[in-house]
Amino acid sequence: MSIPVGISACVLGHKVRFDGGHKQNRFVVDELANYVDFRPVCPEIGIGMTIPRPTIRLLQLPDGDERLVEVKNQDKDHTSKMKDFAHKQVSTFDELCGYVVCAKSPTCGMERVKLYIPNGNTVPGGSVGVYTKELMAKMPWLPVEEDGRLQDPVLRENFVARIFSLNDFYLSLRENRTPGAFVDFHSRYKLVLMAHSPMAYKKMGRLVASVKEWDMDEFYYEYRQQLMDAIKERASRKNKTNVLMHLQGYFKRSLTKRQKQELSELIDNYREGHLPILAPLVLIKHYLNEYPVPYLQLQTFLDPYPQELKLRYGL
Template sequence: MGIPVGVSACVIGQKVRFDGGHKRNIFVEEQLVDYFDFQPICPEVGIGLPVPRPTIRLMKTEDGEERLVGTKDATKDFTDEMLIFSDKKIPSLNQLRGYVVCAKSPTCGMERVKLYMENGNTIPGGTAGVFTRKLMEAMPWLPVEEDGRLQDPYLRENFVFRVFTLNDFYNCMGNEPTRAKLVKFHSRYKLVLMAHSPVAYKSLGRMVAEIANWDLDEFYHSYRLQFMEAIKNRANRRNNTNVLMHLQGYFKRDLDKQQKKELADLIMDYRIGNMPILAPLTLINHHLQQNPDVYLQTQVFLNPYPQELKLRYAM
């Protein structure tokens, strides 16, 4: 059974769009499907709209409200139906580890969805689709990404990594979170936090150090939110280089002079953009096999998801 992930139905190839077509995403349907158990939802079909159907859009009224209305006939207002559908559907999605939404959709778009004024002009910056906005408000820790943005290798890697990480978090907690489970999880992700957010690395470290003073339920929810927010930051070359050099330090007594130089050169080549991060990581994993270290072997940074996804090839 794959990792449960929500998806806009059109993105997985279902012909539910206003024109009777779909927005099939090859990466989602042909690569992620091997690891994710996609659960398709079309909010527009969910409120009873037919396929095909007249187009709808988001409009900001003079009162400042955002309404979901017909493009050609703004008197046809679907806002209340969509809000009711969202309020009923979203509580059933707590098992999800991520969600892929359809870009630009007035119901599913994550950002920059066109928002019209009553005179037909658009408001700069746009807005979020009605359903997706409600989803992100209800589950702010959930990884959400748009289908189009998955074409960017860095955004793609970050989204998939967050999905695998949230799944790992829930698996580690099991049916009953404990302080020991939370501390163990945090320990495995120290290098990840160092790479994604040095600030969060320090603040979450202090938080975990004081876990005995927290109410367990309060800690669980606060930690989950702050941790997932931290890894939403893309790990840049500078931070990744710091982590790689940190890893290098664990082998100072195990490697000879030539081996140390080889690893240091690979790390520098990555730092200046001549090599993908996969190059120094592959060598570090090789040295780790030759010189086992219990702490390093638990670090998710080294192997965050299946290699077959090839997400680090362009990083």
């Protein structure tokens, strides 16, 4: 079953932009689409605007209020319609595991969207698109990323990993909210958490230890938010090196001196930035096949998403 992911329709290649064009993203269309079921939305079309249509932008009024107005006629204000549309759309998104939005868009941009003041100047730092602001406010756990930022291999890998993790969370726990199910899920994500945030790893360990004291529905939502907050943090090379060394420790009684040295050298080369993380991981997975360790075989860190996506080649 494909993973449901929302997307700005123009990023998927639909010709819905103000000038009748699109902003198709090749990674999204050629690679990620093989694993997810994209749910395209064009907020402008959603509120009844035409193709082509007048250009719109964000305008900050003297009182600080932000409005979505037409560039050539600022009296034409689409803010209320857009907020209403966003509210209705988000209420149907419970099953989504991610969302790809269009960068710089006054409706869909995730950050640094140009925010104008009446004299035509812009506010430093910009703002967030009206539609995406509602999306992120109502669904703070949801992985959201801009099309342009997906060109960065680190951001791309992090976003895709979060999509697959949230989907795994839903498949594992949406219909099975029991203490044992939460413990099992958390056990599989220990190394993922260790790589992304050692602090969250400790905090969530304490949370899971108290699971029997919680109402299961409340725990479900709390755990989901903490999990997604934790893995949104970029997994540093230092943290991932610590995870690799942790994995290496499970084989200290199985490997020969030469094998230990070979693995240590690969981990050191990764730590120093000379090799991608795939180099030590391939050898670790080889040893895991030779000398099975049930706990490690269940670790999501080893295979967080399909290897065909080639996301770890540049990490």
